[in-house]
Amino acid sequence: MPTRTAGATWKGGLKGGTGSFKGQTGLAGSYSFGSRFENASGSNPEELLAAAEAACYSMALSAGLERAGSAPTSVDTTAHCTIEKVGDGFKVTKMRLEVRASVPKIDAGEFRKIAEATKDACPISQVMKGNVPIELDAKLV
Secondary structure (H helix, E strand, O other), rough: OOOOOOEEEEOOOOOOOOEEEEEEOOOOOEEHHHHHOOOOEOHHHHHHHHHHHHHHHHHHHHHHHHHOOOOOOOOEEEEEEEEOOOOOOOOOOOEEEEEEEEOOOOOOOOOHHHHHHHHHHOOHHHHHHOOOOOOEEEEOO
């Protein structure tokens, strides 16, 4: 199986510094204290974590639905990653998934069962398991 690679550089002190990251496929961005802990423009590690969770979850849910005999037409996932001040530092305290899926030939109960199972099973969710609570709002459209 492949190993994926990304790197980051930070220059300067915490509040006045700036950082940048780049993945092996060209995914790149810049970040700062303001873009991470305030509402300044730029990216941040939590946005990347949310994107990873949304992408992983969508793909894993599609696979689970297909295994159950109901391949989806589409799975759209938005992930909200919350970081908060905890004690003297910061901590990712919650990941919230909003999932809207178009799935022919499935009832809402079966869809919900598969969506819940996927929440704990996708590889990125497994990284967070026991560390970050994952909330799920999954609906058929």
